[in-house]
Amino acid sequence: MSGDIETKLRGPGAYALARRTMDAMEANQVWPTAVNFELWTHYVAEPDSALGREIARLLSSGEAFTDTLADELAAAFLPKAKLNEQIRDAGDALTKELDAVSRAIESAQKSSEAYGQTLAGASRSLADMDDAAELKAMVENLSTATRRVQRENKSLEKRLSESTSEVTKLREHLEQVRRDATTDGLTNLANRKAFDEELARACADAEADGHSLTLAVIDIDHFKNFNDTWGHQTGDQVIRYVASVIGRVGAPPRFAARYGGEEFALIFPRETAEIAITVLEEIREEVSSRMLKRRSTNDDLGAITVSVGLAELHRGEGAHGLMERSDSALYVSKRSGRNRVTSAETVAAAA
Numbered sequence: 616m617s618g619d620i621e622t623k624l625r626g627p628g629a630y631a632l633a634r635r636t637m638d639a640m641e642a643n644q645v646w647p648t649a650v651n652f653e654l655w656t657h658y659v660a661e662p663d664s665a666l667g668r669e670i671a672r673l674l675s676s677g678e679a680f681t682d683t684l685a686d687e688l689a690a691a692f693l694p695k696a697k698l699n700e701q702i703r704d705a706g707d708a709l710t711k712e713l714d715a716v717s718r719a720i721e722s723a724q725k726s727s728e729a730y731g732q733t734l735a736g737a738s739r740s741l742a743d744m745d746d747a748a749e750l751k752a753m754v755e756n757l758s759t760a761t762r763r764v765q766r767e768n769k770s771l772e773k774r775l776s777e778s779t780s781e782v783t784k785l786r787e788h789l790e791q792v793r794r795d796a797t798t799d800g801l802t803n804l805a806n807r808k809a810f811d812e813e814l815a816r817a818c819a820d821a822e823a824d825g826h827s828l829t830l831a832v833i834d835i836d837h838f839k840n841f842n843d844t845w846g847h848q849t850g851d852q853v854i855r856y857v858a859s860v861i862g863r864v865g866a867p868p869r870f871a872a873r874y875g876g877e878e879f880a881l882i883f884p885r886e887t888a889e890i891a892i893t894v895l896e897e898i899r900e901e902v903s904s905r906m907l908k909r910r911s912t913n914d915d916l917g918a919i920t921v922s923v924g925l926a927e928l929h930r931g932e933g934a935h936g937l938m939e940r941s942d943s944a945l946y947v948s949k950r951s952g953r954n955r956v957t958s959a960e961t962v963a964a965a966a
Contacts, residue, residue, distance in 0.1 A: 635659050645680045650689050657692070663847065666692040799873040801851055802858035804865070810872035810880055811934075817870070817884050818934045829883040829891040831925040832941045833861065833898070836953040838877040845916065849909050850877075853919055860901050864894050880941075888927040888958050895923045895956045903954060922948035926959035 797809035865871025924945025
């Protein structure tokens with residue numbers, strides 16, 4: 616599912632959303648399979664999305680919601696299904712290419728074996744050969760066999776060169792698929808899946824090397840009210856703006872991600888909380904300093920603010936513990952009036 620839907624299914628309204636989804640499926644006589652549930656969750660939670668509009672169109676046309684139709688919708692609209700299809704297609708193409716190379720190599724091997732047999736026969740014949748005409752015929756036969764093997768070798772070289780080029784293209788395509796699978800479509804930052812994997816890896820590296828690691832969680836203040844007032848498209852505009860600010864300071868070796876909805880995460884490898892606070896204050900100040908305008912109408916939207924919580928990795932706590940402490944620090948920022956940066960270490964010292 617998309618990051619926004621996953622966030623809703625992990626929040627306080629998750630069970631209500633799931634019940635509404637099941638009610639809608641039952642009302643339309645749709646079986647509650649895993650694929651159907653994912654499709655209809657998108658439809659119920661985001662009726663204005665491309666998938667939501669397509670399901671509404673199908674319902675209004677009276678078309679039966681069959682398993683075949685569900686699979687087609689999943690392939691067209693669900694990121695995971697689209698990714699699996701792309702990987703499968705690339706894998707099929709790679710298999711065909713390798714089969715062709717295998718056949719070319721097999722053909723070249725047969726030609727080489729035949730040439731070897733020709734040479735062996737010539738060697739045996741030369742020992743008993745006295746006639747010049749026979750010797751000339753033998754040389755011509757060897758010359759013909761040599762040219763044939765040369766042609767086969769050139770053909771094989773060309774085929775291998777073409778195959779190398781094709782495999783390179785397939786590798787680049789798979790790499791693009793991988794990037795797409797780990798990138799948030801709205802902000803071009805890393806998505807939740809990529810963040811979870813990177814945080815686990817970064818924590819393991821920090822534990823092994825004994826280096827510092829700091830994690831920050833950033834949340835747009837009062838975003839729901841803003842979204843309800845101005846609409847989802849303008850809300851997306853705000854999310855992209857905040858993401859652009861975070862992305863500028865989140866370049867490698869730092870790691871910036873859209874964690875879900877209006878929440879972002881920023882990993883600081885080999886950096887202490889003290890260093891991270893300076894960077895995060897710069898983000899907070901830049902975001903709040905800009906007066907935003909609605910693109911479609913040029914209406915003044917005012918300024919927005921962000922709240923930030925961060926924590927520095929403690930030995931042995933792992934990614935889950937670090938995330939929990941960062942979230943706790945974020946909640947302190949929210950309860951303390953928002954538009955501020957709070958360190959879990961500072962909260963612990965005060966307590």
